[in-house]
Structure formats: C-alpha cells, structure tokens
Amino acid sequence: MSELTISRRGLLAGSALLLASTALPAIGFAQTPKKGGRLVLAADSEPRNLNPAIVASNGVFFISSKIVETLAEASFDGKDGLQPRLALSWEGAADGLSVTFKLRDGVKWHDGKPFTSADVAFSALQIWKPLQNLGRTVFKDLEAVDTPDELTAVFTFAEPTPFQLIRNALPALSSVVPKHVYENGKIEDNPANNAPVGTGPFKFAEYKAGQYYRLTRNDAYWGKDEPYLDEIVYQVLPDRTSAAAALEAEEIQLAAFSAVPLADLDRISKVPGLKVITKGYEGLTYQLVVEINHRRKELADLKVRQAIAHAIDKDFVVKTIFLGYAATATGPVPKNDPQFYTADVPTYPFDVAKANALLDEAGYKRADDGKRFALKLLPAPYFNETKQFGDYLRQALAAIGIDAQIVNNDSAAHIKAVYTDHAFDLAVGPPVFRGDPAISTTILVQSGIPDGVPFSNQGGYKNAELDAIIVKASETLDTAARTELYKEFQKNVAADLPLINVAEWSFISVARDTVGNIANNPRWAVSNWADTYLES
Amino acid sequence: MKRLRRFLHTPEAIAGAFILALLLVMALTAPLFFPGDPQAIAGPALLPPFQDWSLPLGTDRLGRDVLAELFHGARTSLAVGLAAAAAALLIGAVVGTLAGFAGGLVDEALMRITDAFQTVPSFLLALAFVSIIGPSLGVVVAAIALSAWTGPARVARAEVLSIRERDCVAGARVIGMHPLEIAFREVLPNALPPVLALSSVIVAAAILTEAALSFLGLGDPNRVTWGGMIAEGRAVLRTAPLLSIVPGVALMLTVLGVYLAGEGVVESTAVRRSLS
Numbered sequence: 001m002s003e004l005t006i007s008r009r010g011l012l013a014g015s016a017l018l019l020a021s022t023a024l025p026a027i028g029f030a031q032t033p034k035k036g037g038r039l040v041l042a043a044d045s046e047p048r049n050l051n052p053a054i055v056a057s058n059g060v061f062f063i064s065s066k067i068v069e070t071l072a073e074a075s076f077d078g079k080d081g082l083q084p085r086l087a088l089s090w091e092g093a094a095d096g097l098s099v100t101f102k103l104r105d106g107v108k109w110h111d112g113k114p115f116t117s118a119d120v121a122f123s124a125l126q127i128w129k130p131l132q133n134l135g136r137t138v139f140k141d142l143e144a145v146d147t148p149d150e151l152t153a154v155f156t157f158a159e160p161t162p163f164q165l166i167r168n169a170l171p172a173l174s175s176v177v178p179k180h181v182y183e184n185g186k187i188e189d190n191p192a193n194n195a196p197v198g199t200g201p202f203k204f205a206e207y208k209a210g211q212y213y214r215l216t217r218n219d220a221y222w223g224k225d226e227p228y229l230d231e232i233v234y235q236v237l238p239d240r241t242s243a244a245a246a247l248e249a250e251e252i253q254l255a256a257f258s259a260v261p262l263a264d265l266d267r268i269s270k271v272p273g274l275k276v277i278t279k280g281y282e283g284l285t286y287q288l289v290v291e292i293n294h295r296r297k298e299l300a301d302l303k304v305r306q307a308i309a310h311a312i313d314k315d316f317v318v319k320t321i322f323l324g325y326a327a328t329a330t331g332p333v334p335k336n337d338p339q340f341y342t343a344d345v346p347t348y349p350f351d352v353a354k355a356n357a358l359l360d361e362a363g364y365k366r367a368d369d370g371k372r373f374a375l376k377l378l379p380a381p382y383f384n385e386t387k388q389f390g391d392y393l394r395q396a397l398a399a400i401g402i403d404a405q406i407v408n409n410d411s412a413a414h415i416k417a418v419y420t421d422h423a424f425d426l427a428v429g430p431p432v433f434r435g436d437p438a439i440s441t442t443i444l445v446q447s448g449i450p451d452g453v454p455f456s457n458q459g460g461y462k463n464a465e466l467d468a469i470i471v472k473a474s475e476t477l478d479t480a481a482r483t484e485l486y487k488e489f490q491k492n493v494a495a496d497l498p499l500i501n502v503a504e505w506s507f508i509s510v511a512r513d514t515v516g517n518i519a520n521n522p523r524w525a526v527s528n529w530a531d532t533y534l535e536s
Numbered sequence: 537m538k539r540l541r542r543f544l545h546t547p548e549a550i551a552g553a554f555i556l557a558l559l560l561v562m563a564l565t566a567p568l569f570f571p572g573d574p575q576a577i578a579g580p581a582l583l584p585p586f587q588d589w590s591l592p593l594g595t596d597r598l599g600r601d602v603l604a605e606l607f608h609g610a611r612t613s614l615a616v617g618l619a620a621a622a623a624a625l626l627i628g629a630v631v632g633t634l635a636g637f638a639g640g641l642v643d644e645a646l647m648r649i650t651d652a653f654q655t656v657p658s659f660l661l662a663l664a665f666v667s668i669i670g671p672s673l674g675v676v677v678a679a680i681a682l683s684a685w686t687g688p689a690r691v692a693r694a695e696v697l698s699i700r701e702r703d704c705v706a707g708a709r710v711i712g713m714h715p716l717e718i719a720f721r722e723v724l725p726n727a728l729p730p731v732l733a734l735s736s737v738i739v740a741a742a743i744l745t746e747a748a749l750s751f752l753g754l755g756d757p758n759r760v761t762w763g764g765m766i767a768e769g770r771a772v773l774r775t776a777p778l779l780s781i782v783p784g785v786a787l788m789l790t791v792l793g794v795y796l797a798g799e800g801v802v803e804s805t806a807v808r809r810s811l812s
C-alpha cells in the first residue's frame with residue numbers, strides 16, 4: 001500500500017507541476033516553441049542498416065529521417081500535398097521525359113562539406129534506381145541526372161514517366177546521401193550505412209545495441225532557429241507492454257507507431273499528463289490483406305474467393321481487432337487517399353449464407369464432417385493485429401466449411417515461405433500504401449514478378465486485362481487520365497479478387513503533454529522533427 | 537487397495553490426487569461441455585468474468601469463451617505432459633538398460649551421448665528443435681522428450697549395474713537366454729520402479745515446457761494451450777489481467793498436483809520398502 005500512496009502523491013505533484021508549467025506560457029504566447037531539451041522515445045525494432053536511400057521502410061525512416069533528408073516532405077496543406085525540404089521546387093516536362101529540381105542554397109552536410117546537385121545525381125543514379133527496394137520500380141527508366149549548376153538537378157527518363165508518380169514518390173523515396181562519403185567502395189558495405197551522414201536537423205551520435213540510439217542537434221542546420229531539441233534518444237523497448245509503463249513512469253516522453261497496445265489506449269488516455277494522438281500517420285496507411293495462392297485449384301475459382309470475401313465480417317475486424325482504430329477496406333486503395341480512391345467498386349457484405357451458397361455452386365460440397373476442404377493459413381508475424389486476424393479468419397472460414405490450419409513463422413521464415421517457396425494457401429499480409437498505387441500497390445497483383453520479391457504478387461495470379469491497365473497507367477502522363485486508370489484498376493481488383501482487402505489502419509502516438517508540434521504532417525513519425533520541441 | 541490406502545495416507549497425496557482427478561475430468565469432459573471448436577467466437581470481446589452465465593469466465597480479445605479454452609487447454613497440457621513423459625521414460629529406460637547391461641564401449645558411447653544432451657539446457661534444446669521443424673503437437677512432444685530422457689537413462693543404468701550381478705541374471709545366462717532378452721525381460725522390470733519415480737517430475741516439467749513454448753508462439757497454433765492463452769492475455773494485461781491470471785493459476789495448480797501426487801507415490805513406496 002505504501003508504494004501506492006507514494007506514487008499517487010508523486011503523480012499528483014507531478015501533474016500539478018505540469019499543469020502550472022503549461023498554464024503559464026499558454027497565457028501569453030501559446031505557440032512559441034522552446035529551445036533545448038532531450039526527447040526520449042520508445043523504439044521497438046533495431047534496424048541494422050540505417051541508410052534510408054537503400055532501405056526505404058518506416059522502421060529505418062523512424063530513426064534516420066531526422067539525419068538524412070529527402071527532396072520534399074508530405075504536407076497537410078502544401079501544393080500537391082508536399083512541402084519543400086532539400087528541393088525548393090520541382091517541375092515535370094510535358095513529354096514526361098524530364099523533371100527539374102531547384103535545390104536549397106547554403107545546406108551543409110554534417111561533416112561540413114556543401115550539399116550540391118552532384119549529391120542528388122549520385123543518390124538517384126547509384127542508389128535509388130539500382131539498390132532501393134521501392135526506387136527500383138519508380139526510377140526504372142531514369143537515364144541520367146544532369147547538373148547544369150550546383151543547385152539544379154534535371155532527371156531525364158528513357159521512357160515517359162508520369163510526373164504525378166515522381167511527385168508522390170518524393171517523401172519516401174528521395175533520401176539524399178553525400179556523394180563524397182559513398183563514392184569509393186561498395187555502397188552496401190559503406191560504414192555510413194550504420195552511422196548515417198546527412199543534412200538533417202540531427203546528427204547521428206551513437207548506437208548501443210539493445211539499448212538506445214542517440215541523435216544530437218545539428219547546429220549548422222539550414223532551418224531558421226531549428227531544430228529546437230538538443231537531443232533525441234530512442235530507447236529500445238521491444239516488449240510492447242513496457243512502452244505504456246515507461247510513459248507513465250516518465251521514462252519516455254513519446255511512443256509512436258502504436259508502441260502502446262490498442263487495448264491500453266482507453267486506460268492511458270485517462271492518465272493525467274499523457275495524450276493519445278491519432279493524427280500524423282495519414283501518409284503511412286497499412287492495409288490488412290488476405291493474400292491468396294492461385295495455384296490451389298479451389299482458390300483459382302472466383303466463386304471460392306468471393307465466398308471467402310463474404311465470410312469476413314469487416315466491421316467485426318475493425319471493432320474487435322483494431323478497437324475502432326481502423327477503417328474497413330473496399331479495394332486496393334485506402335479510403336483516406338485524396339487522389340485515387342473510388343468507392344465505386346463491387347463490395348462483399350458479410351453474408352455467411354451467401355458464402356455457403358457460392359461454395360456449393362462452385363462444387364465444393366460439405367463432407368460428412370461439415371468440411372469442404374482444408375487450407376494452410378500463414379498470418380504475418382509483424383503485428384499483433386495480423387496474428388489476431390489470422391485467428392479470426394480461421395473461425396470465419398470454419399463457419400463456411402473451410403478448415404484452415406494456421407502455420408506460425410518468425411518474420412524471416414514467413415517471408416521465405418510466402419514470397420519465395422509459395423508454401424501457403426492463404427496468408428495475412430500488411431502491405432503499405434504509399435500515396436501512389438504504382439509505388440507499392442500494383443506489384444501486389446501484377447504478373448511476371450520474379451520469385452523472392454517480398455510484398456509482391458507471389459500467388460501465381462495472372463490477369464492480362466489488369467496487367468494491361470497497370471502498364472498503361474505507368475505510361476500515362478496526364479494526371480486526370482492516370483487517376484481514371486487507377487480507378488479502373490481498383491474496380492478490377494475488387495471484382496476479380498486477386499487478394500482480399502479487409503481493413504486499413506494507421507498508427508497511434510502517445511506522448512506527454514510537454515511534447516509540442518506533434519503530428520503536424522501526414523508522415524510525422526518518419527519526418528525530420530526539426531520543429532518538435534519540449535516544454536519543461 | 538492396500539496400496540491405494542497407503543498412497544492416500546498423507547494430506548499432500550490427497551490434495552495432489554484431487555487436483556489431478558479434477559484435471560482429468562476437465563480434460564475428458566471438455567468435448568461434452570464445450571462441443572465444437574473452443575476457439576470459436578462466442579460473444580462480445582473482453583467480456584469480464586461472472587457477467588454472463590453462459591460465459592462464466594468471460595471472453596478474450598476476440599470474444600472466445602475463456603472457460604471452454606481452459607477445459608480444452610487442460611486436454612493439451614495433459615496430453616503433452618503424459619506423452620512427453622512416457623516417451624522420455626521409454627527412451628531413458630532403454631538407453632540406460634542397454635548401457636548398464638552391455639558395459640564396455642557401448643556403455644561409454646551411450647553415456648557420452650547422454651552427457652552431450654545433458655550439457656545443453658533442456659529448454660533451449662526444445663526451443664531449437666521446434667523452431668527448426670515447425671510447431672505441431674507431435675513435434676512439441678518429441679522436443680520435450682528429447683530434452684528429458686537423460687535423467688531416466690542415468691537412473692536406469694545405475695539400477696541395472698547392480699541388478700545384473702544378481703543370481704537370477706546369472707541363472708538366465710546359464711539357461712542360454714539371449715542377452716537382449718535378459719536385459720529387457722529380467723533386468724529392466726526390476727530396474728523400473730526408481731525410474732518411474734522420476735515420472736512426476738518429468739510430467740510437471742513437460743507441462744511447463746509446453747506452456748513456455750506456446751507462450752513464445754512455438755506451440756501448435758490450431759489448439760488451445762494455457763501458455764498460448766497467457767501470451768494472448770499479455771497484450772491486455774493492464775485492462776483484463778484475468779485473461780493471463782486464470783490460465784496461469786490453472787497451470788500452477790496442475791504442476792503442483794502432479795508434484796504432490798508424485799511425492800505421495802514415492803512416500804508410499806518408501807513405506808512399503810522399509811516395511812519389507
């Protein structure tokens with residue numbers, strides 16, 4: 001009991017202090033950020049390669065986006081949803097064969113050398129196009145980058161490339177790394193991949209495996225008065241339940257990427273001094289998808305796929321598994337996408353009777369034990385929610401007489417089983433929508449992708465009509481026509497069900513009230529945090 | 537009868553026998569009380585216990601009936617515990633008897649293999665085995681047996697070393713019995729009681745190992761296990777602690793019951809020995 005009293009008193013005192021501290025400045029200058037301070041936050045994974053130009057993934061961006069900057073960042077109110085970073089302006093030629101970037105003046109690398117267009121040319125040609133997981137598709141036709149002067153970079157393409165796609169790709173795919181650090185030796189083995197050098201508001205200071213990453217303020221940053229923080233420390237807390245406790249104990253001030261389990265949010269939102277923020281992830285929408293192996297004779301039948309779609313209660317999934325922090329999906333583009341989404345697609349309302357009828361029609365009658373056929377189901381192990389949805393899907397399929405056997409794997413084994421060995425019938429996957437279907441969405445259904453490419457169509461699905469739309473959209477320069485083609489694409493995917501989109505979700509941040517300027521852009525957790533500050 | 541009365545002599549043994557009997561009833565009646573898939577969604581998610589009498593212990597994160605899961609989990613725990621212990625005792629007794637009876641090089645070789653298995657921490661061995669072959673009930677049983685047979689092997693060997701010098705063995709040799717026949721028909725039955733005394737420890741350890749493997753996500757995902765239930769409940773530990781506590785208590789009681797009953801057996805046999 002005595003422990004309880006002490007902590008309660010401590011909490012009261014702490015919250016009183018907090019109240020006082022936030023109340024005072026709020027009277028005069030509510031929005032003035034304060035300088036200094038160390039932000040400690042939870043990190044749940046420890047990426048080894050921190051080079052965002054090579055590994056364009058949110059786990060890497062979470063840390064390295066503060067160190068290495070992109071040409072442009074996503075924005076809530078900027079033109080085309082962008083705000084300038086290393087590039088001040090970008091313009092696409094009418095023929096789709098070139099894009100001109102005007103670069104920011106007076107930017108210095110962390111080692112003091114000036115940032116020039118040569119760095120952009122080097123990053124694009126030597127890293128984004130040949131080495132980057134996402135850049136390989138988007139920049140596949142990039143032929144050369146001309147640098148008429150130090151602050152101009154002109155990308156020229158061998159085939160017409162839609163400017164809309166390049167624009168949408170800028171926030172995630174255009175991390176610029178210094179040429180002078182990378183030009184000698186093999187880029188993949190460069191030591192700067194583990195201790196990145198960039199132009200960002202924070203410099204990489206140290207990494208202690210299993211403990212923390214530490215970033216320090218870049219005093220020579222180009223942003224006026226920025227950054228406000230002196231230090232950012234990523235405390236490694238792999239156990240999801242410990243992040244909430246660490247927040248309450250004031251050991252950390254921020255837990256992003258839903259490090260606090262959804263089931264805990266209701267309780268933690270009532271803790272004084274903590275706030276739950278659902279904004280700031282609009283540009284990072286994850287999709288809950290049932291991947292289908294079309295090599296299985298039963299699953300190659302459209303009626304069976306429709307039956308499975310009808311058997312899934314999407315509202316239940318959103319309400320019970322995501323506790324409301326998600327939306328039901330209608331197709332391969334999430335509802336929150338402002339450019340491409342269309343609701344005008346075939347839908348599959350939850351209807352067990354109809355699903356059973358479809359299976360009967362397809363010729364898969366129930367045997368004496370009530371089962372029609374058995375399937376192997378591989379839920380991706382990356383998120384609690386994907387695993388739980390696997391458990392749910394097994395039950396949903398049992399209701400229509402399909403006996404699904406769950407196979408659990410660790411991350412590496414799951415990727416190998418699904419994307420290389422094709423040893424699955426159904427899999428639960430969380431692909432990411434990155435603002436343009438051509439970046440990482442069409443690859444989920446396109447045919448002709450070599451074995452072993454993760455998060456791509458490895459289910460043996462082939463649809464000439466859909467392939468034609470994807471190819472045509474990748475060559476269409478007119479933004480309106482291109483958008484129309486992707487609406488067509490959504491209709492076709494929803495009609496033929498190469499995969500089943502179940503839900504779309506994003507992440508939640510929990511922060512102490514003292515952390516300011518949170519969630520002020522659609523990719524906030526993976527942006528540069530130059531304007532983030534701490535009231536103390 | 538006499539033996540049973542002697543077994544029920546101590547209060548520990550009574551308590552142990554009672555818990556085990558209860559567990560056995562739970563395991564056997566699970567399909568009667570809770571027919572169908574215990575993992576089926578039975579009601580609203582995270583229903584607290586004692587709210588709805590059709591779901592007395594409430595529901596978990598997905599709305600599955602916790603009581604049904606508890607009953608079916610008892611089946612898995614008991615099945616794995618007993619099967620793994622039986623396999624471990626069988627392997628151990630055979631290896632120990634062969635080593636003790638044959639002596640010489642065979643003894644050396646078999647005992648060094650036993651050493652090798654004993655030097656690897658048993659849980660790590662089970663963990664490695666399951667993560668390589670893939671989790672299913674049979675593999676989990678094999679993994680646990682693989683890490684538990686060394687104890688019985690050593691005890692069996694020690695017993696055999698003394699028994700093989702007895703007159704009955706010499707007699708069997710004289711009438712021309714095959715050495716293997718002597719080993720398994722004359723020696724092994726006599727060496728068995730002390731080996732069997734290990735069984736309670738092995739069953740208890742096997743149940744715990746199975747729970748630990750399931751907790752780490754290496755159990756059979758298509759079956760309810762108590763370890764898996766605890767792991768599932770961990771994500772909502774602060775909001776619905778009973779989801780972890782209920783299977784945890786069940787697990788503890790089971791291991792305690794097995795242990796107490798085992799103690800009772802050992803004591804009753806000790807009394808019999810001292811009497812004779």
